[in-house]
Amino acid sequence: MADTLFSLAEGIRRCTACPLYKNRTLAVPGEGGVGARLMLIGEAPGAQEDRVGLPFVGRSGKFLDLMLQKIGLLRNEVFVTGACKCRPLDNRMPMHKELVMCRELWLNKQIELVSARVVVLLGGAALWSVLGEKDVKKWHGRVVVRDARMYFVTYHPAAGMRFPAIRKIMERDFEKLKKMV
Ligand code: URA
Numbered sequence: 001m002a003d004t005l006f007s008l009a010e011g012i013r014r015c016t017a018c019p020l021y022k023n024r025t026l027a028v029p030g031e032g033g034v035g036a037r038l039m040l041i042g043e044a045p046g047a048q049e050d051r052v053g054l055p056f057v058g059r060s061g062k063f064l065d066l067m068l069q070k071i072g073l074l075r076n077e078v079f080v081t082g083a084c085k086c087r088p089l090d091n092r093m094p095m096h097k098e099l100v101m102c103r104e105l106w107l108n109k110q111i112e113l114v115s116a117r118v119v120v121l122l123g124g125a126a127l128w129s130v131l132g133e134k135d136v137k138k139w140h141g142r143v144v145v146r147d148a149r150m151y152f153v154t155y156h157p158a159a160g161m162r163f164p165a166i167r168k169i170m171e172r173d174f175e176k177l178k179k180m181v
Pocket of ligand 1: 043044
């Protein structure tokens with residue numbers, strides 16, 4: 001049977017493909033619908049997201065909402081997910097092998113199904129997972145076309161929230177994004 005966003009979300013919630021499932025409360029498949037104008041991919045769930053099973057519900061989620069507001073979009077108009085669907089303990093970065101597993105099993109299929117006009121990579125984990133690049137400083141603010149899909153790179157909202165200089169850069173990046181959506 002063909003995948004749907006719903007069937008993928010069910011699969012993600014039951015996934016035991018890597019050891020991260022052992023410590024999760026809830027996996028976080030993502031939120032939004034098919035045909036959203038924008039798809040945003042973060043890193044991995046934090047403590048609050050792990051508790052409720054939804055992406056970006058904590059402080060960085062508020063910051064993300066602010067950035068979206070600047071480009072005239074509401075959270076319910078976009079699809080939001082993470083490069084990794086389960087919380088790594090102590091909020092460590094997901095490991096490369098965890099990112100690869102999650103990308104091959106879930107993220108690539110979500111990207112295809114959502115089929116957003118632009119896919120925004122928020123921070124290093126998403127940049128590495130999707131484009132195989134490491135340096136957010138080098139790639140932010142840039143559009144990359146890969147397999148006929150448009151990707152836009154910027155920093156993770158947690159970084160924008162903590163560092164005023166990165167917040168400024170993100171504001172400029174989102175201005176560019178506004179012109180694309
Ligand atoms: N990725 C993140 O970076 N944060 C979330 O809440 C979910 C996915």
